[in-house]
Amino acid sequence: MSATYNDGSLDYGSAIATVTPSATSPHTGATFAAVFDSVFNPKKQIKRVEQTNKSGEPSAAFAIPGIYAGSDTIQLPASKRVYPGDTFVVDATGFTTITFWVTNADNPHEKEGYRKQTIEYHAKINA
Amino acid sequence: MPLVIPGYAEAVARERFLRAAAFVADREYLCGLPVLPLSIWHVMALDTIGSPFVTRAEGVTADDVLNFLWIVSPRYTANRLERRWFWLTKVRKLKAEAAIKAIADYVSEAYGDAPGGSRGGPSYYSNAAGLVDALASAYGWSERDILKLPLKRAFQYAKAIADRINPNAVLWNPSDRIKGDWLNSRATEN
Numbered sequence: 533m534s535a536t537y538n539d540g541s542l543d544y545g546s547a548i549a550t551v552t553p554s555a556t557s558p559h560t561g562a563t564f565a566a567v568f569d570s571v572f573n574p575k576k577q578i579k580r581v582e583q584t585n586k587s588g589e590p591s592a593a594f595a596i597p598g599i600y601a602g603s604d605t606i607q608l609p610a611s612k613r614v615y616p617g618d619t620f621v622v623d624a625t626g627f628t629t630i631t632f633w634v635t636n637a638d639n640p641h642e643k644e645g646y647r648k649q650t651i652e653y654h655a656k657i658n659a
Numbered sequence: 660m661p662l663v664i665p666g667y668a669e670a671v672a673r674e675r676f677l678r679a680a681a682f683v684a685d686r687e688y689l690c691g692l693p694v695l696p697l698s699i700w701h702v703m704a705l706d707t708i709g710s711p712f713v714t715r716a717e718g719v720t721a722d723d724v725l726n727f728l729w730i731v732s733p734r735y736t737a738n739r740l741e742r743r744w745f746w747l748t749k750v751r752k753l754k755a756e757a758a759i760k761a762i763a764d765y766v767s768e769a770y771g772d773a774p775g776g777s778r779g780g781p782s783y784y785s786n787a788a789g790l791v792d793a794l795a796s797a798y799g800w801s802e803r804d805i806l807k808l809p810l811k812r813a814f815q816y817a818k819a820i821a822d823r824i825n826p827n828a829v830l831w832n833p834s835d836r837i838k839g840d841w842l843n844s845r846a847t848e849n
Binding site for chain 2: 564565566567569603605607608609610611612638639640641642643644645646647648649650
């Protein structure tokens with residue numbers, strides 16, 4: 533058995549988010565860091581349109597690429613929480629140039645003064 | 660480049676060890692004395708007598724230390740003479756400050772995998788009832804068996820159940836403290 537299995541980096545590919553409170557957020561002010569509980573892996577929404585023949589069978593189709601969206605749990609500083617309308621950027625490979633917009637945020641969960649929150653988000657189009 | 664949080668790797672290794680050990684060891688040592696792993700029954704018994712180690716009340720007395728060590732002792736009975744013998748031969752010579760810290764650490768470690776919660780709302784039943792309900796519903800175990808189950812195992816099962824029922828459930832690791840302290844320090848810097 534090896535002596536260690538983790539090099540000290542965040543496990544499971546967890547990513548760091550830098551959250552910017554929105555202008556209307558109760559937490560207006562400085563940006564703050566948050567850590568995703570698991571792999572940051574938003575899905576790209578695809579709108580698929582099918583053309584059918586007179587029997588209702590698909591005869592042609594096309595798809596319109598959408599934007600990245602997802603739902604995840606993040607760990608926050610004890611004094612912070614995320615509100616809908618806040619935005620964040622993530623250090624995860626492939627997503628560093630995208631700004632995400634929080635569309636829903638559950639009430640924070642707390643344990644021993646530490647805090648986590650489940651959020652829904654999608655890529656901000658006019659970032 | 661991966662982010663490195665000081666102490667995180669050690670915390671993850673320790674929680675992995677403790678989770679595995681909870682299924683192997685049926686005795687722990689506290690203040691040099693053999694004790695049972697802390698169970699739901701122990702917590703309810705300690706809560707009933709107002710033990711500050713579970714109620715988090717201020718001011719721990721020598722009697723609180725004795726009661727705690729006696730209740731988690733494998734020799735525990737309701738016999739007062741045996742309790743008296745335990746005090747005279749095992750507990751009286753302990754250094755109070757070290758014993759209080761050791762007991763607090765023992766309790767904290769047992770609660771490592773305990774669930775968190777969102778704010779608000781009164782509680783309508785005890786934590787014991789909640790755990791018995793979760794484990795009995797999932798596995799069909801008896802109340803008696805669940806009450807005697809070490810918390811370190813009960814909480815792992817409860818997390819597994821929560822994860823199965825709701826893949827989006829908010830779960831906690833003991834190592835989250837390290838991440839939380841790191842996040843707090845960065846929030847203070849800003």
